[in-house]
């Protein structure tokens with residue numbers, strides 16, 4: 001079943017202010033039903049800090065209720081070069097040494113919240129990936145429902161090469177998309193997957209020339225918004241739980257969702 005804590009839009013929180021977003025290296029533009037989140041440190045290839053992940057979580061908590069599509073994009077030549085490596089310098093003082101396992105667990109869970117909201121059913125999330133999507137950047141693209149890639153996109157799960165594991169929610173979608181053996185091969189070699197291979201593996205749904213990326217994303221958003229919002233949310237709930245469900249469970253889930261749809265569409269007839 002879908003995870004309860006990502007299944008519902010939380011009580012709307014206060015939107016992060018300009019200063020908080022700037023510190024996080026993020027930009028947020030909301031235009032009616034579409035929110036665009038831009039990773040906005042192009043001079044650092046949109047490398048991400050703890051503030052970035054907290055900022056993403058804050059955006060997720062405060063998303064206006066009428067937003068139906070969220071686009072994640074990166075300013076400049078790359079989507080994101082992953083964690084800001086300067087955080088490792090000076091012995092990585094900002095990092096826990098893991099000695100207090102509970103505190104470290106809470107800390108990482110808080111950062112993961114920057115990613116998990118992207119699976120909420122009432123929104124469809126689209127990553128627009130050009131250039132590098134490395135480590136935490138690759139995981140951010142994986143956290144989205146759909147990836148549109150430019151033909152210069154390069155995906156790399158770098159964490160094991162740095163002695164770490166991917167812990168920003170990426171292992172689950174990666175395995176869901178490519179299966180365990182391919183996920184192992186990609187992670188344990190930390191090799192780079194180019195756009196054409198990404199398309200073959202299902203890591204990108206659409207690949208377009210670099211100059212056409214914005215147009216391709218815009219066309220996709222238009223198509224997504226043309227579908228009934230309630231049906232979209234119900235279908236997203238169904239599709240994301242399908243891999244975990246037995247056929248019987250999935251059939252039951254389909255019936256439940258369809259009853260909800262029928263009530264929404266035709267309920268006024270009986271009232």
Ligand code: ACO
Pocket residue numbers: 043044045047048077078081082083084085086132134135136137158159162
């Ligand atoms: N953290 C901090 N700064 C970065 C990062 C990063 N992850 N990536 C790039 N930058 C900086 C560079 O240091 C450089 O700064 P400078 O202009 O002061 O020298 C600037 O961004 C531009 O980077 P270049 O390397 O010059 O750009 P290029 O386009 O040639 O290469 C690439 C881009 C391939 C992304 C390269 O910068 C790179 O390999 N970065 C490191 C990627 C990495 O290992 N990330 C960690 C992943 S693991 C995780 O996310 C948990």
